[in-house]
Amino acid sequence: MTGASKTAMTAMTTLALAALVTAGAAPAAADTIAITGATIYQRSDRKLDNATIVIRDGKIAEVDAGVAVPAGATRIDGKGKTVTAGLIEAATQLGLIEVDAEESGNDGRFGNQPTEIHAAYRAIDGYDGRSVAIPVARTGGVTSAITGPIGGLVAGQTAWVSLADAAAPLAPIRAPAAMVIALGRNAMPAGSRGQTVERLRELFDDVDAYRRNRAGFERNASRHLIGQRLDLEALIPVLDGRELAVIRATAEVDIRAALAIAAERKLRIAIVGGAEAWRVAPELAAARMPVLLDPTENLPGDLGALDVRDDNATILARAGVAVGISTLDRPSAARTIRQLAGIAVAQGLPWPKGLAAITEVPAQIYGGAAERGTLERGKIADVVVWSGDPLELTSRAEAVIIGGAVQSLVTHQSRLLDRYKTLPKP
Amino acid sequence: MRVPVLALLGLAACAAPPPRVAKPEPPALDIADSWVDPTADTPPRGKRPTRDRAAALHDPSAQVIAIRHATIMTATGKIVEGGTIVLSGGAIAALGSDASVAVPAGARVIDGTGKFVTPGLIDAHSHLGVYAVPFAHANDDGNEATAPVTAQVRAQYGYSPQDPAIARAIAGGVTAALILPGSANLIGGEGFTVVMRPGRTSDEVAFPGAPRTIKMACGENPKRVYGGKAGPSTRMGEYAAFRAAFNEARGYLAKQAAYERSRALWLKKKTRAAELDARQTDAKLKVKVEPAPEVPPVDLRLETLAGVLHGDVLVQIHCYKASDMAEMVAVADESGFKIRSFHHALEAYKIRDLLAARGIAINTWSDWWGFKLEAFDGIPENTALVTQQGGRATIHSDSAIGIQRLNQDAAKAMAAGRAAGIAISDDQALRWVTANPAWVLGIDDITGTLEPGKRADVAVWSGSPLSVYSRAELVIAGGEVTYDRSQGATPSDFELANSATQRVP
Numbered sequence: 046m047t048g049a050s051k052t053a054m055t056a057m058t059t060l061a062l063a064a065l066v067t068a069g070a071a072p073a074a075a076d077t078i079a080i081t082g083a084t085i086y087q088r089s090d091r092k093l094d095n096a097t098i099v100i101r102d103g104k105i106a107e108v109d110a111g112v113a114v115p116a117g118a119t120r121i122d123g124k125g126k127t128v129t130a131g132l133i134e135a136a137t138q139l140g141l142i143e144v145d146a147e148e149s150g151n152d153g154r155f156g157n158q159p160t161e162i163h164a165a166y167r168a169i170d171g172y173d174g175r176s177v178a179i180p181v182a183r184t185g186g187v188t189s190a191i192t193g194p195i196g197g198l199v200a201g202q203t204a205w206v207s208l209a210d211a212a213a214p215l216a217p218i219r220a221p222a223a224m225v226i227a228l229g230r231n232a233m234p235a236g237s238r239g240q241t242v243e244r245l246r247e248l249f250d251d252v253d254a255y256r257r258n259r260a261g262f263e264r265n266a267s268r269h270l271i272g273q274r275l276d277l278e279a280l281i282p283v284l285d286g287r288e289l290a291v292i293r294a295t296a297e298v299d300i301r302a303a304l305a306i307a308a309e310r311k312l313r314i315a316i317v318g319g320a321e322a323w324r325v326a327p328e329l330a331a332a333r334m335p336v337l338l339d340p341t342e343n344l345p346g347d348l349g350a351l352d353v354r355d356d357n358a359t360i361l362a363r364a365g366v367a368v369g370i371s372t373l374d375r376p377s378a379a380r381t382i383r384q385l386a387g388i389a390v391a392q393g394l395p396w397p398k399g400l401a402a403i404t405e406v407p408a409q410i411y412g413g414a415a416e417r418g419t420l421e422r423g424k425i426a427d428v429v430v431w432s433g434d435p436l437e438l439t440s441r442a443e444a445v446i447i448g449g450a451v452q453s454l455v456t457h458q459s460r461l462l463d464r465y466k467t468l469p470k471p
Numbered sequence: 472m473r474v475p476v477l478a479l480l481g482l483a484a485c486a487a488p489p490p491r492v493a494k495p496e497p498p499a500l501d502i503a504d505s506w507v508d509p510t511a512d513t514p515p516r517g518k519r520p521t522r523d524r525a526a527a528l529h530d531p532s533a534q535v536i537a538i539r540h541a542t543i544m545t546a547t548g549k550i551v552e553g554g555t556i557v558l559s560g561g562a563i564a565a566l567g568s569d570a571s572v573a574v575p576a577g578a579r580v581i582d583g584t585g586k587f588v589t590p591g592l593i594d595a596h597s598h599l600g601v602y603a604v605p606f607a608h609a610n611d612d613g614n615e616a617t618a619p620v621t622a623q624v625r626a627q628y629g630y631s632p633q634d635p636a637i638a639r640a641i642a643g644g645v646t647a648a649l650i651l652p653g654s655a656n657l658i659g660g661e662g663f664t665v666v667m668r669p670g671r672t673s674d675e676v677a678f679p680g681a682p683r684t685i686k687m688a689c690g691e692n693p694k695r696v697y698g699g700k701a702g703p704s705t706r707m708g709e710y711a712a713f714r715a716a717f718n719e720a721r722g723y724l725a726k727q728a729a730y731e732r733s734r735a736l737w738l739k740k741k742t743r744a745a746e747l748d749a750r751q752t753d754a755k756l757k758v759k760v761e762p763a764p765e766v767p768p769v770d771l772r773l774e775t776l777a778g779v780l781h782g783d784v785l786v787q788i789h790c791y792k793a794s795d796m797a798e799m800v801a802v803a804d805e806s807g808f809k810i811r812s813f814h815h816a817l818e819a820y821k822i823r824d825l826l827a828a829r830g831i832a833i834n835t836w837s838d839w840w841g842f843k844l845e846a847f848d849g850i851p852e853n854t855a856l857v858t859q860q861g862g863r864a865t866i867h868s869d870s871a872i873g874i875q876r877l878n879q880d881a882a883k884a885m886a887a888g889r890a891a892g893i894a895i896s897d898d899q900a901l902r903w904v905t906a907n908p909a910w911v912l913g914i915d916d917i918t919g920t921l922e923p924g925k926r927a928d929v930a931v932w933s934g935s936p937l938s939v940y941s942r943a944e945l946v947i948a949g950g951e952v953t954y955d956r957s958q959g960a961t962p963s964d965f966e967l968a969n970s971a972t973q974r975v976p
């Protein structure tokens with residue numbers, strides 16, 4: 046990171062703090078909200094007709110048919126509307142990438158070299174909660190996101206952030222959320238797939254060596270280790286199985302390597318990408334290893350992973366693999382995850398699994414299912430009111446509630462629309 | 472050369488008196504020219520044979536197909552519920568309500584109950600075949616990034632008609648596309664309008680009767696590519712370079728005109744001299760005629776630009792920002808060409824009055840934005856706003872993934888427009904991916920709508936094409952079935968060994 050962007054980031058954090066302090070006295074989350082008479086998907090596979098949901102103190106207080114509206118509650122008429130849990134974009138760079146093509150708008154992208162090890166990099170340190178892409182994502186009903194670095198063998202640690210106005214940089218839902226590791230083409234521009242696997246095993250061995258000999262390491266009495274001290278430290282929770290490792294792997298052979306490493310080391314691993322994962326579906330199911338994928342990835346683009354197909358998600362789900370759906374690192378497209386889920390449904394994934402892929406499954410993968418992903422009593426009130434079927438192209442998110450607070454749907458884009466709806470005189 | 476011309480003009484003006492014999496001139500050195508032009512046997516420069524418009528509308532081998540009981544979205548403003556469409560000989564023979572259309576004997580009859588029939592989708596901006604999959608340096612044939620102006624190259628030269636992405640685009644209901652060079656160059660070369668079907672050679676898949684097109688690009692890309700080389704490195708440099716290129720083309724045209732003029736004059740002189748010589752008895756006094764004017768060299772780069780200035784080539788320009796599009800309009804005005812359409816055009820809504828007044832179309836996405844600074848002001852209502860203004864818009868893909876779901880992108884743009892209070896009909900949304908791109912490609916008299924007499928470019932959908940859940944079930948290009956979902960997609964040569972393509976989806 047350049048000195049200039051560091052300065053900018055410090056300034057940003059200060060501003061965000063100021064905003065929170067101002068708003069903090071009376072957070073909108075304190076309001077009681079009731080959405081009445083709606084079709085409510087309490088879970089992806091539990092639909093309640095003509096039901097009411099009551100949100101109090103930022104949490105879901107009641108949800109069922111025939112629930113009374115508390116006195117003084119802000120009422121949202123849900124007649125003809127569909128209500129779901131807030132969507133979760135499970136693998137993104139929201140808040141890290143402002144403008145992809147510009148260096149100053151780009152954080153957390155490392156070179157594709159198996160020598161790049163950035164385990165100690167924490168996405169939350171570079172996260173900009175005021176990114177213009179965040180309100181745009183909200184218009185697509187996305188209420189939280191797992192954002193993180195990519196590139197190299199170990200890119201660093203993701204953060205699960207709320208996409209609520211301004212609050213996100215200060216209150217991550219979970220940081221770190223996972224360690225990002227890459228295998229195969231995801232970690233190397235050319236050369237050897239085996240090399241990335243070998244380097245990863247060596248790195249894990251070095252973490253063991255470092256743990257056994259911290260004192261020696263400090264005295265410079267250690268054999269050469271391929272990771273730096275903080276990187277080795279950061280990998281300890283992963284090797285202990287306390288922190289999830291997301292392994293970016295496209296090819297069957299890389300996914301099999303991930304399965305082998307998970308078994309050897311007893312790690313918690315989720316596959317991200319997984320274009321050829323359908324070929325390993327039974328093994329992934331047996332290992333309880335979830336897959337986060339983009340169902341539009343059907344091009345035989347990688348010579349090492351040519352066996353790609355439209356119904357990857359369907360085959361995986363049928364085998365019992367937990368399937369999450371994501372844009373995979375396209376922050377400006379985060380609002381399209383519901384379309385991606387719809388596309389997977391068109392390709393044979395049952396509709397409830399389509400909704401689950403952008404709500405429950407990411408929450409489960411990242412260890413937050415007790416608080417998010419469904420609309421059950423006591424959970425955090427991340428809720429979206431849709432004009433119709435949330436996966437359908439013509440439906441819109443009409444109200445987005447995060448942590449019990451109704452969010453503004455004003456964006457850079459809606460302001461441009463307002464400005465240019467009537468053209469100025471030439 | 473000037474003096475003999477004048478002299479001869481004087482001569483020709485007299486009513487042909489025999490030349491006055493002042494004094495006999497010394498005999499010329501009479502050396503026989505035994506040199507034989509080694510290029511004399513070279514065949515004349517030929518034109519690449521292309522099939523014409525008639526071939527687009529007639530294929531005697533095409534089977535007769537009747538689709539019955541379907542919702543027929545014609546993209547002409549008319550939607551027929553419970554309709555029948557008959558395809559015959561590669562063209563649309565009839566369409567209308569079930570009751571009004573007779574099914575010819577021997578036709579393959581398809582029950583369209585619950586299904587939707589639309590024109591085949593058309594993508595006005597694709598790089599299929601020039602950036603074929605697998606993504607490999609070996610397949611990077613879309614940007615001749617060796618000079619900012621490479622008008623001499625053509626996407627057709629680099630087109631791989633076995634790109635595995637083609638079958639996937641067909642499965643998305645696509646029947647035609649404009650394959651463009653990339654946007655590294657200011658003038659990247661000629662586009663290639665294709666029938667969306669695999670083939671052995673590019674000529675087999677060239678869209679019959681499609682006019683020539685050319686790709687230009689402004690803004691971030693060319694200056695990024697050439698900033699570290701010889702330039703241009705700024706937008707200033709880009710627009711100066713466009714002007715310089717077309718100035719050069721004008722100079723080239725002027726040289727050609729001067730040549731044509733002097734050759735015509737020289738031919739007259741030769742004829743006149745022959746007449747005079749025929750009457751001349753003294754062989755020493757034959758009229759001297761200077762050698763034929765030298766043929767100016769052919770420059771293929773400038774030939775293409777000259778074609779643009781002549782209006783023979785439809786100009787397609789990659790531009791994002793309103794200010795960039797306006798600069799390109801100024802370049803076109805000053806240089807003397809017309810712009811057919813802007814591509815990407817994320818800020819078209821800011822200058823939709825200018826674009827509509829000029830009749831310049833735009834090709835864009837429903838909701839791409841923010842991936843580069845010149846895309847920062849993209850809004851989902853862009854397409855609807857341009858349409859509302861009376862401008863012509865298309866939804867394009869620029870992507871081997873996006874081309875598989877042009878209909879969905881149109882649906883999203885429609886929904887965004889409606890939410891902003893702009894009345895966009897289903898038929899209008901469909902026009903963004905059918906009739907309007909046909910116009911951008913200059914083939915709207917052949918395809919793009921469902922009307923009797925038009926080419927049998929048709930997609931049959933499992934439900935409304937504006938729903939995320941619908942899929943193309945049958946795709947027909949020029950009367951030929953290019954995709955039948957019940958049979959699965961036809962794998963490309965490259966994928967024959969892949970297990971994924973062995974299965975019916």
